[in-house]
Amino acid sequence: MDTPILLTLIITLVAAALLISEKLRPDLVAVAVMVTLGLLGLVTPSETFAGFSGSAVMTILGISIISVALHQTGITHLLGRVMSRLSGGSDLRQILVTMLIAAALSLFMNNIAAVGVLLPAVMSLTRQSQTSPSRLMMPLAYGTILGGMATLLTTSNIIVSGALRDAGFQPFGLLDFMPIGGPIVILGIAYMLIFGRRMLPTALPDGAASRARQLRKELGRLYELDTNLCEVEVLPGSALAGKTISAGKWAARTGLNLTALVRQGQIIHSLHPGEIIRTGDHLIGNGCPPAEELSTLGLRQLDRPTQERAFTDQGTILGELVLSPHSNLIGRSLKEVSFREKYNLNVLSVWRESKPVQDKISDLPLRFGDALLVQGAASDLQLVRKDTNLILLEEDPDAVLKPGKQALAAVITLFTLGLASLGSLPVATVVMAGAVLLLLTGCLEMRDIYQSMEWKAIFLIAGMWPLSTAIRTTGLADLTVQTIFSAVGQASPLLVAAVMIFLAFILTQVMSGQVASLVLAPLALAAASQLNVDPRGMGMGVALACSLAFATPFGHPVNIMVMNSGGYRIRDYLRIGFPLTVLAYACILLGLWYFWGIS
Structure with missing residues (x-):
């Protein structure tokens, strides 16, 4: 060994x-690996930063x-509502709906997309x-990987198909992977529903995702919004x-500080x-006026709410403001400064002297140090x-800032994904063009x-990229393959296929599936020729094995994309993904034996 x-x-x-020890x-x-490889000269300067x-x-x-x-324009909120209706709030159904939709999309588009x-x-x-996002992020990633195994439109599958064509064999068709890949999708989803979901973490992850989830609850609890809430009906x-x-x-x-209106079953926020x-x-609204006063105005207080008393919707969020030291609002009431008309925001409560004030706040003279809990559109x-x-202390990270651009964003996104799925242009180029548009x-906005941006995923992939280059260019990959094949010797075709699949699984974790398929595709075709078996069957085994990326976050970029949002650690992928890998491994071997006659 040199x-x-x-x-x-x-x-x-x-x-x-x-990585495993964390x-x-x-x-x-990843960055340390990249720098070390460059300093030792194992990769060229251009290869060091090629990632x-x-x-x-x-x-x-x-x-x-x-x-x-999609988030800024509210499209993702709408998709989330559709998925919520389909899942019905059940943890089991949420995982099922997430994985089914993810698998269906990955049949026709790039997994990352x-x-x-x-x-x-x-x-x-x-x-x-x-x-908790940790309940659905990993099923989302696994669903796309599983769906990609059932179609030709996965990078590793396309690479192996191209190798077949270059070698003079018939390449794979669009649906040739379905007989083996389809059952793997069903088996993988069943595994996650029965066993995998029991191992999924339940704790909230750190960072912005958790804060977005908790902010509304924290503000509502702090300002005691539900303790003084009243609903009245306007009588004939x-x-x-x-x-x-x-x-x-x-x-x-009425003494009510209105927060929402219910009309024909629909809630209108930020009046x-x-x-x-x-x-x-x-x-x-906040405040509970006497029933006699309401009656004289033709109003009736309701004992039970007709709708869930939420303070936010897709276009309306909560925020917390504090008066600046030299604010000209100090000493003046909200009514005097026409706060609602000036800022188009509704003040729900005032925080003063370590407690919330909700009664007749429109006439309350403001003081330095007061904090205002406001409700309104994200753009306002x-x-x-x-x-x-005013100083903005808190705002909802889930805010829809550009609802008027929703249709335009949907059209651009669909056109981008459609063009990328055709394969006539590089996916990266098409996607970046759509982003610029x-x-x-x-x-x-920039x-x-x-x-x-999730910069962690960017640095993780870019940092590990030169390692895959070094494994290939130094000859480590070839040496590993030759060593294993010399140990196998004249074994049965199915055993050779099992070794090839295992080797593809290992290489996928350190080199990515597309690089592993480039290394192993010619070896699989050569082995098929020596063993006198169908090269398309052996090639399919390698192609599918290059999608066995469940056991580590490094096997596929989608695992890294959901890692931070789900708050996962490497051991979570090992604990949940390794049994799924074993099941898919066995399913591939069974499919090669049944459909391709490799025994």
């Missing part, structure tokens, strides 16, 4: 040990930008159903019916002063950042990208 091979082997083993952050280990311009990294970057646009589209939607589902003949909120002087005449109140409307809350009188059309 020096470059030995050094590459040592670096690979040390990196694996550090002594250091995975992205830090940052690699197709996988650029595809993830482009898809991440598209995902931010499928996860990029669904990840923010699934995150929205977890927030709506108050489910009411003196307030047919008038706007402003003209009816609701705050002054505008010009909203006309109709007979039969139900209004929700963003405008407060430019106001010198979303930026140019105002569906999101600052949104910098704030929302």
Whole structure:
């Protein structure tokens, strides 16, 4: 064994040990591996940093930008609501719906693109159903990987099919993988529903995803919004019916600080002063005026709410403001400064002297140090950042900032994914073009990208990329393959296929499936020729094995994409993904024996 091979082997083993032990952050280990390989001359300077311009990294970057646009325009919120209705709030059904949709999408598009589209939607589902993201992120990744095994449109499958064509054999068709890949999809989903979901973590992950989930609950609890909430019905003949909120002087005449209106079963949040109140409307607000006062105005207090008393929806969020030291609002009431009309925000409560104040807050003179809990559109809350009188302390990370761009973002995204699925242009190029188009059309802004990007995934993939290059160029991969085949000797074709599949699984964890397929495809065809078996069958075994990426986050970029959002550690992938790998491994061997006659 020469020096470059030995050094590459040592670096690979040390990196694996550090990643499994979790002594250091995975992205830090990846960057250290990249630098070490470059300093030792095991890869060229251009190869050292090639990962940052690699197709996988650029595809993830482009898809991440598209995902931010889908989030900003509210599309992911709508997808999350659809998935929520389909799942019915059940943990079992949520996993089933997530995996089925993910698998279906990956049949027709790149796996990374499928996860990029669904990840923010699934995150929205977890927030709506108050489910930990760790319950659904891994099923999302596994669903796309499983779905990709049932179609030709997966990178490793395409590579092996191309190797067959170059060798003079018939390449694979679009549905040739379905007889083996289809049962693997069913088996994989069944495993996750019966066994895998019992091993999924339940704790909330750290970071922005958890904060987005908890913010509304924290603010509502802190300001005691539910303790003084009242719902009244506008009766026929009411003196307030047919008038706007402003003209009816609701705050002054009823003492209610209105937060929502229920009309024909639909909730309207963030009421505008010009909203006309109709007979039969139900209004929700802070404060509980006496029944006699309500009766004289033609109103009736309801004992039970007709709707769940939420303070937010897709377009309405909560935020917390504090008066700046030199604010000209100090000493003046909300009514005096026409706060609702000026900022288009509704003040739900005031925090003063370590407790919330909710009664008649419109007439309350504001003091320095007061905090205001406000309700309104995300775009209006963003405008407060430019106001010198107020400081924005908290805002909902799940806010829909550009609802007017929803249709445009949907059209651009569908066109991008459709063009990428055709395969006529490089996926990374098409996806980045779609991302740039979303930026140019105002569906999101550059600052949104910098704030929302998962840089951990970018550095992790880019850092490990030169290691796969070194394994291939130093000869370590060839030496490993030759050693294993010399040990197998003149074994049965099925045993050789089993060894090839195992080797593909190992290489996929350190080199990615597409690189592993490049290394093993010619060896599989040569072995098939020597053993006098169908080369297409042996090639299919290797192609499918290059998708056995469940046991580590490094087997496929989609695992890394969901790692941070789900709060997973490497041991979570090993514990849940390894049994699934064994099941899929056995299913591939059974399929090669039954459909391709390899025995």
